[in-house]
Amino acid sequence: MSILPENLERYQKFLSFMLKYWNSDLLNETASNAMEEETARTFKDYEQSPEELVEDLKQMGPTYVKFGQLLSTRPDLLPDRYLEALASLQDDLPTIPFEEVREIVEGELGNKISKAFNFFEEEPLASASIGQVHRAELRSGKTVAVKVQRPGIRKKFMEDLNTLEEMAGLAVKHTEVGKKYGFSDVLGELRRIMLHELDYLREANNLVTLGINLKEYRRLIVPQPIPDYTTSRVLTMEYVKGKKITSISPLKKTENDYTALVDEFIEAYLKQIVSDGFVHADPHPGNVHLLENEKIALIDLGMVAQFSKKMKDYLLRLLLGLSKNDGEEIADNLLNMSEITEHATQKEFRRHISIMVQESSHSTAQDMQTGKLLIQMNRSAAMNGIHLPVEVNILGKILLNMDQIIAFLAPEYDLREAVRRYMNKLLQDKMLNELKPEEIFSVLLDSKKLVENLPDRFDKITDNLAKNEFRIKIDAIDEKRLTDGFQKVANRITLGLIIAAMIVGAAMLMQVPSSFMIFGYPGFAILFFLLAAIVGIYLSYTILFKDE
Template sequence: MESAEPKHLKRHTQIAWLLVRHARSDLVQGAGLDEVVADSPAGREMAAEAESLAADLESLGPTFVKLGQLLSTRPDLLPPAYLTALARLHDKVEPFPFAEVEQIVASELGVRLSKAFAEFESTPLAAASLGQVHRARLRDDRRVAVKVQRPGVRERVMADLEALDDIGRFLDSHTEAGRRYEFARLLEEFRRSVLRELDYIQEGGHLVTLRRNLATFPRLFVPAPIEDYTTSRVLTMEYVTGTKVTALSPIVLQEVNGVELAEELVAAYLKQILVDGFFHADPHPGNVLLTEDGRLALIDLGMIGHVTPRMQDYLLQLLLSVSDGRPDEAATYCIKLGRPREAFNEADFRRRVADLVAQNRDATAEEMPVGRAVLELAWLSAECGLRLPPELAMLGKTLLHLDEIGRRLDPGASPNAMVRQHSASIMQQRLVQSLSPGNLLSGVLETKELAERLPERLNRILDRLANNEIAIKVDAIDENVLMVGVQKVANRITMGLLLAALIIGAAMLMQVDTTFRLFGYPGLAMIFFLLAGAGGVVLMAMILFRDKK
């Protein structure tokens, strides 16, 4: 951290204290975490350490609360106890004064608060580390929710990100854990996520995109942003009146048909992930409300995920492999999705994936959350040296939240059955999407380019064939090394044959009686024996010492 700036010295000190405080915990040691039982003394101790880490992150402010929330989606980095503790992280902050709210809204919208809104409640509905939400009413009588960014939070977050970047690069360069987990890469992902949350124009755009993508699901509702009243620091959207899914009574669920709501919610998320490639990545029960007209409202789109078309294909196959209990295929698609490290052991990885999928296959439908299986696959991959894209862990956390919400809406829901049930529809939608005019036009243009360049390429190949200029590159064993090895073997065999000939010759000369004797035996025969013995010693010395180099 030689590059640390003096203005970040205090923050570096606080982060270093955090690392030292938790450096000897199971968070860093990471040994045998999969064997720790929650109710055991070791499990309770780990849970206490995890809660301590969560409290320390909360004390460091908004940047570190968001970092903890991001880490709660990374089972490839942290054990389950830490994931649970960090997932419960929330902002313990007081709302900032209404006078500052008025100032920010007026400067962002360019008009006084009283001119833009007919009513604007001074007491916020909720206050968080990045901003707070007020209920208001527009001049046209529409009820809206206005999210206002906390003053000075962007500057503080940027300073924290710079300090974290210094720490991450230092750990990557000087520690084995840094080289294994690439903290700088993780923090760059975190930087992008936090900066998206600080840009309310982007969040408004996410609302528009999600509303369009879910227009075919009548039981789901996404509030629309009011674009004329939205800037990078102020987000105005439709106000949603509803009840958190966690607070619904069984009687209410019977009245609104929780079974159909659960099925539509799962189908909508499968479409988001596997067709649209854009999904609401934080559907925890607090962000899903049951509205007064019996729909499910998705709110707070600060955290979203993107999936590329290639990854969508592999993810669909992976989900089907897990839900159908096909371990070999699940391992294959994990390997296709990931990037193996040097220490990756494919045989051990496939064996452990088979054990994991077998556990899910042997469980009952009520005990088989597909989200949990995906999270365990992400953790298992990291343990075996396979680096999976972070989107997979985010997907697993999203599916785990869906498991929880789906069971609250319908206690008999089977997420695996829902995945299989909607897989055919997803494949059909992907096929239709691939046949869209844009994709067809792109394919026509690529075919046109191939047809235009094909004669030139064929001529070039034929010219090289005619001029004997075609070279085939084969990545094989270095022939010099191979020849040295062959020559060494040939020399050993030749020397062994000569020694054998000396011994046989000496044995035959033993039968010839001469006056020249050594040690009481025919002299010439003994010379041959001695030469063979000396040659044998030299050959053994060369084999034992020189061949090790």
């Protein structure tokens, strides 16, 4: 690790943060979780509150804000309240001076702002860690939002990441906790996420994809990019006038019934998760705006999640189990998609899941239980030696953010009933889809291949049977371990017989006269007896204290 003068400020900032938390109860519990140790601490024991941790990360800068958001998907490490606070973590940075904005936009678009736009407002609409947004009007008269990346932000992110990776490398090399944490994996994921968010061309493609996927939902808006005015550092998209969904006044909430809007919002997200496999992965209230026409706009698609076909099926079954409050079905699905360690306690895990589901079965939207429930399931899995896939953590974070929005718009809303309704509809659509001519034709093609290959395979089987070469391989036991065990038993028996023979031989030699005497006894007899005694004691020690 090279500590150069220009790096001192970053190291000093990191070390100041670590010194504050190094001996804190929160870090001690986190280390205990990483080391799979038992702890009896409760939330009230922690010196630093979730809100204080969030503020400290904000002070550390945008890289640490993103790191905090990523940690919100690690329920195996942090308590629930901290996960919830980190999941909604947003930074609040000073705005970029307009002269710098002008320089970036003109450099990226290759044209003067005055020539590219009819007007470009100097005061930003919003400011975040990576960039800030300005309202403008194209020469065509179309009003747009222009997202401008902060100057030097890419370099700052990479420098902070390099500092974190150097420190993590030392932790992994010199501490057991560092290895258990999986620091390298967490930072590798952080680097991937940040590189994606820094590329506005990728975000523009995400906007297009999500817009196509959700085009059937009339109450949802996904602002589309303007390709000719978009680069990797400047993103120009349709302007939508609205406000953060949780900033609606209480009077407006009482005057309007948002149930139908919430229905469509939930259905759209369930479609993304279990049908499209392409999800807006950061739906916190700041990224979900209510427009003047009572529609919802989904903005900021720098962070998306993509699920494979197999994972979509797993998540479909998981959500079905949640909608029915069926603890056994949920536990089965979680175990089927997980990596089970050698020391897993599946029975205890099933018991925990059943209790959790039962306790939250009658909750409403204002209780915000769905996201919390998945986080608690993740923690129970970690405690019981079961490694859930990261997609379940991502789903938990998405639902945790959705819970906030639903609880604000419709506090008495029954989310699980809505999930059950949509899942039934989805399954019906899936069955009808499988009856389409192209699907039936695909099944017929697969059947045709099976029929064509059957004669040749059957011929090979009968030929091997005739030659007595037919073999069935069964991996029912660990053959090497079993044979090693038999070998150990045989060796012990043989050694025991040799010891017995030496003792008998020593006794017989006692009767034979000899000039070589030890303690008044024939020397060879005493030597054989002592040798047998030493080997016998060693063998007894090994059997009692060393054998597994």
